[in-house]
Structures are given as structure tokens and as C-alpha cells.
Amino acid sequence: MKTQLDCLPCFLNMALNGIRKACPGQDDVHEKVIREWAKGFAEADLSESPPSIAGRFFRMTAVHIGDVDIFKDQKDEANKRVIELLPKISDTVHNSEDPLLAAMGVSIIGNYMDCALMDKFDWEVELEDLEQDIDRKLFADFMERVRAAKSLLILGDNAGEIGLDTIFAKLLRAEGINVTYAVRGSNILNDATVVDAEFVGMTDICEVVTSGVDTPGTVLNRCSVDFRERLKSAPVVLSKGQGNFESLWGVMPDVFYAFKVKCPVVARLTAHPMKTSLFCREN
Amino acid sequence: MKTQLDCLPCFLNMALNGIRKACPGQDDVHEKVIREWAKGFAEADLSESPPSIAGRFFRMTAVHIGDVDIFKDQKDEANKRVIELLPKISDTVHNSEDPLLAAMGVSIIGNYMDCALMDKFDWEVELEDLEQDIDRKLFADFMERVRAAKSLLILGDNAGEIGLDTIFAKLLRAEGINVTYAVRGSNILNDATVVDAEFVGMTDICEVVTSGVDTPGTVLNRCSVDFRERLKSAPVVLSKGQGNFESLWGVMPDVFYAFKVKCPVVARLTAHPMKTSLFCREN
Numbered sequence: 001m002k003t004q005l006d007c008l009p010c011f012l013n014m015a016l017n018g019i020r021k022a023c024p025g026q027d028d029v030h031e032k033v034i035r036e037w038a039k040g041f042a043e044a045d046l047s048e049s050p051p052s053i054a055g056r057f058f059r060m061t062a063v064h065i066g067d068v069d070i071f072k073d074q075k076d077e078a079n080k081r082v083i084e085l086l087p088k089i090s091d092t093v094h095n096s097e098d099p100l101l102a103a104m105g106v107s108i109i110g111n112y113m114d115c116a117l118m119d120k121f122d123w124e125v126e127l128e129d130l131e132q133d134i135d136r137k138l139f140a141d142f143m144e145r146v147r148a149a150k151s152l153l154i155l156g157d158n159a160g161e162i163g164l165d166t167i168f169a170k171l172l173r174a175e176g177i178n179v180t181y182a183v184r185g186s187n188i189l190n191d192a193t194v195v196d197a198e199f200v201g202m203t204d205i206c207e208v209v210t211s212g213v214d215t216p217g218t219v220l221n222r223c224s225v226d227f228r229e230r231l232k233s234a235p236v237v238l239s240k241g242q243g244n245f246e247s248l249w250g251v252m253p254d255v256f257y258a259f260k261v262k263c264p265v266v267a268r269l270t271a272h273p274m275k276t277s278l279f280c281r282e283n
Numbered sequence: 284m285k286t287q288l289d290c291l292p293c294f295l296n297m298a299l300n301g302i303r304k305a306c307p308g309q310d311d312v313h314e315k316v317i318r319e320w321a322k323g324f325a326e327a328d329l330s331e332s333p334p335s336i337a338g339r340f341f342r343m344t345a346v347h348i349g350d351v352d353i354f355k356d357q358k359d360e361a362n363k364r365v366i367e368l369l370p371k372i373s374d375t376v377h378n379s380e381d382p383l384l385a386a387m388g389v390s391i392i393g394n395y396m397d398c399a400l401m402d403k404f405d406w407e408v409e410l411e412d413l414e415q416d417i418d419r420k421l422f423a424d425f426m427e428r429v430r431a432a433k434s435l436l437i438l439g440d441n442a443g444e445i446g447l448d449t450i451f452a453k454l455l456r457a458e459g460i461n462v463t464y465a466v467r468g469s470n471i472l473n474d475a476t477v478v479d480a481e482f483v484g485m486t487d488i489c490e491v492v493t494s495g496v497d498t499p500g501t502v503l504n505r506c507s508v509d510f511r512e513r514l515k516s517a518p519v520v521l522s523k524g525q526g527n528f529e530s531l532w533g534v535m536p537d538v539f540y541a542f543k544v545k546c547p548v549v550a551r552l553t554a555h556p557m558k559t560s561l562f563c564r565e566n
Contacts, residue, residue: 012295016292
């Protein structure tokens with residue numbers, strides 16, 4: 001999808017949040033970075049996707065702060081909390097009527113919550129609501145294709161969330177399906193990298209690869225050549241999270257998307273209200 | 284107060300909202316304006332107050348859209364709705380234990396709500412909460428000074444709100460106090476001008492003057508010479524709304540402020556949480 005004007009104030013808030021975390025108290029650096037981003041908006045190519053532009057701007061910011069993993073603490077905390085919660089959530093999923101659908105639901109909740117929110121969820125109630133949201137027919141089509149191909153490439157999104165994705169990956173593996181899980185190539189926002197995949201044990205369940213991107217979404221021209229090949233030849237692709245949706249929607253056909261609608265621009269584009277748990281595909 | 288980095292994304296949202304209202308569907312104009320604002324951020328003097336910067340940027344925008352009163356419909360609707368509600372609200376104020384304090388409470392609620400919100404308020408409950416918020420000792424000091432001077436200059440803020448301010452103005456007039464009510468000199472956002480003062484009948488209650496400003500707050504160097512004189516010589520000044528607070532706090536001593544805390548920057552500065560009904564003075 002293209003970047004909308006509404007994305008610009010949102011980018012600026014993201015930059016401010018990030019730079020304050022990266023170098024607390026250094027007001028002069030914060031100001032310099034925010035002015036740089038604002039100046040960048042004046043010339044930005046809005047036909048690029050939001051993750052593509054955001055990634056470019058974060059690279060520009062790295063000049064001031066170096067290659068810092070700004071959200072490391074937040075990611076570690078999210079991963080840790082998910083691991084604590086996993087046994088109970090996993091039980092709920094396995095005891096539900098349709099464990100695969102429930103696992104997909106959990107996976108989508110994972111996209112929605114940061115670690116601060118996690119404790120406040122009543123998972124069983126939440127799951128019931130979620131499963132109602134999800135297009136069951138499309139999910140059945142998806143599973144049919146995955147089973148026929150015996151293969152699935154999952155494009156991961158955030159830390160924390162990746163821990164919840166292990167439940168779905170394990171269920172598929174138990175069916176003999178060959179799962180590959182892709183993470184970002186560099187630290188960007190709170191997105192999952194190989195470090196997070198190892199931490200939550202995804203690397204023990206399936207093959208974990210990096211897309212090579214340094215953007216908060218799978219921006220094709222930032223992917224490694226290897227990964228682009230892999231993406232092209234994957235019989236079924238599941239894209240997790242709004243960042244991957246923003247990067248691939250309108251760009252790569254035939255991808256299945258699973259995410260929470262988190263902003264008004266995506267709500268307009270998908271014609272689904274904010275907070276919807278969306279499982280969809282481009283027609 | 285100075286403009287904070289947090290104000291910039293907020294400005295951008297304000298510009299986007301305004302320009303879309305001013306010329307709906309003209310995406311090329313929207314984009315041009317937003318890019319211009321963003322570029323302006325790169326060079327803005329952040330020691331200026333937020334209303335000063337916002338005013339400057341809206342003047343820049345007028346090149347594209349002319350001297351349009353962007354929020355006219357919204358202001359008319361707010362004024363109309365307030366006039367419909369006034370008899371009931373006025374009764375509540377007059378029947379309360381301390382009508383002047385209640386009128387001040389109503390006046391502050393007026394700063395908070397747009398017309399869409401107005402119908403949802405239970406005014407009596409709301410007033411009870413509000414009066415608890417307001418610093419009664421400071422309000423008593425304020426009234427003592429007003430009564431001693433037999434004079435008050437009120438700096439008005441939004442349309443709609445100005446209708447609710449008539450209750451307070453009437454109560455003061457009934458005590459023989461000479462009230463002057465100042466409105467903006469030009470159309471800016473949903474701020475009250477002479478047109479709104481006439482519409483809600485403020486001109487029948489007290490002298491209405493314009494500050495001359497074309498900014499969403501009483502920015503001193505945008506005031507007319509006459510008004511600056513008036514402001515300087517006024518024995519007591521009551522500043523309504525967050526925009527006037529942003530313009531005058533740290534700039535003009537001895538002003539009484541009455542407004543709802545509406546943004547995190549002002550919440551930090553005043554050390555009062557968002558949504559507080561604040562009646563305060565700079566010490």
C-alpha cells in the first residue's frame with residue numbers, strides 16, 4: 001500500500017518515541033532528528049509503502065545514534081512475559097474446538113498487544129471473540145492449500161508476538177507441514193529478529209530465516225536476494241502484522257494476511273474497523 | 284509556553300483535518316499543504332508558543348485556499364446547540380449552591396466539548412465533578428479582585444464555548460461588574476470571532492472587542508495595538524482555553540486561566556493530568 005498523508009504525523013510520533021528511548025535526556029539530538037524527519041516528509045515519495053519510508057528515515061536517524069537496538073528492553077520483556085504465559089494459553093488453544101483456528105486467533109492477538117497489555121487479557125473470552133472475527137471459510141481455504149503443499153512460509157512481525165506464533169507453528173509441524181519462519185534482518189522498532197526467534201524457541205520448532213530487511217515490514221527491495229527467491233517460490237505465504245500488510249498489499253498477490261487493524265488508514269483500505277482481527281487475502 | 288517536539292505531529296494532524304475540510308477531495312492541495320507544514324517544522328523557531336507557530340502556518344496555507352472560514356459549519360452547529368441547551372444549563376447553575384463557581388465550571392466544560400459531545404453530558408453530575416476540581420481558594424481570590432476592580436477582561440476561546448460563557452458574564456454584570464469579552468480578529472480553527480459573539484448574544488451582555496489575532500491563542504505580537512493597551516491596563520484578566528494558556532503562560536504574569544487540560548505537553552507543564560478542569564494562575 002502507498003503511504004497516506006495521515007501516516008506522516010504517525011511517523012513523527014514514532015520517531016519521537018524512538019529517539020527519546022535511544023538517547024534519553026539529549027534534547028538537542030531529539031530536536032535534530034525530528035526536524036530531519038519533518039524535512040524528509042517534504043520530499044518523501046508517498047508511492048512507497050509506510051514501512052519502506054519509515055525504514056529509510058530510521059536509517060537516516062542511525063547517523064546520530066549508531067546501530068542501537070532501541071527497543072531491546074521492551075522486546076526482551078515481551079518475549080519473557082509470553083514465555084511465562086505460553087503454557088496456559090497453549091492449553092486453552094489445545095482444548096478449544098478448533099485448535100488451529102484458536103492458534104491463529106492467539107497469533108493475531110499477539111500482533112495487537114505489547115507486554116504491558118498482556119496481563120490484562122482474559123484469553124478464553126478474547127479467543128472466543130477473535131474466532132468470530134476471523135473469516136472461517138478463508139481460513140479453511142488457507143489450511144487446505146497449506147496441507148496440499150505441505151509447506152508454509154510465515155512472515156513474522158513483532159517480538160512477543162513471535163512467542164505466540166510458536167503454538168501455530170508447532171500444530172502445523174505435528175501435521176508434518178514444513179514451516180519456515182522469517183524475521184527481520186536488522187533491529188527495527190520492536191520487530192522480531194533471529195535473537196527473538198531463538199529466545200522464544202521458534203528455532204527449535206522450524207527453520208528460521210531472515211528476510212534481510214531493515215524496515216518494519218517486508219519491503220521487497222530491501223529483502224536479500226535469497227529471501228526474495230524463497231518468497232517467490234513459497235507455495236503458501238502467511239504475512240503476520242500490519243507492517244508486513246502495508247509492505248505487501250498491492251505489491252505481491254496471493255499472500256494470506258493475519259493481523260489486528262491498528263490505524264485509520266488501514267481500516268479505510270481494508271474496510272474493517274480498527275481493532276478488527278483480520279485474516280484476509282487480496283482479491 | 285514554548286512549542287515542544289510533541290506539538291509537531293499534533294500540528295500536522297490539525298493541518299490535515301483543516302485542509303481536508305477546506306477543500307474536500309483535492310488531494311493534490313492536501314499533499315502540497317502537508318509537505319509545506321512539514322518543511323516549515325524543519326526551520327520553525329520552537330521558542331515561539333504553539334498558537335504562534337500554528338497561526339503562522341495557517342497563514343501560509345491561506346495562499347492555497349484563500350480566506351476561507353474552514354470550521355464555519357462546525358462553529359454554527361456548536362453555537363446553535365449551546366443556545367438550545369442554555370436554558371436548562373442556566374437553571375442548573377442558578378440553583379446550585381455557588382452559582383458563580385458553577386458558572387465557571389460550565390465555562391470550563393465549554394472549553395472541552397465540541398457540539399457532538401454536548402448531548403452526552405449529564406450537566407449536573409458533570410458540574411459536581413468540575414467544582415471539585417476547581418481550586419476554590421484561588422477562585423475566591425479571583426472573585427475578590429474582580430469585585431474590588433469592578434472589572435474583568437475575559438479572553439474567549441472557541442465557538443460554542445462562548446455561549447456557555449454568557450452565563451458567567453451575566454452573573455458578573457448583575458453584580459455591576461464591567462465585563463469585556465475578547466474574541467479573535469480573524470477566522471482561525473473553531474475559535475470564536477465577533478460573528479459568534481453576536482450569534483450567542485454575548486454582545487447584548489457586555490462589551491465585545493477583538494484581540495486582532497489571527498492565531499488560535501492570544502499571541503501578544505499578533506494583537507492589535509489597541510488590544511495590547513487594553514490587556515496591559517485591565518485590572519483582572521481571565522484567559523479561557525488551552526490556546527490562550529499556551530500563548531500567555533510564561534509571557535504575561537498575573538493572568539487567571541480557566542481551561543480543560545487537553546494534551547500531554549500541557550499536562551506535563553501544569554502537573555495536572557489530561558482532562559483536568561484547571562483554574563490556575565502563574566506564580
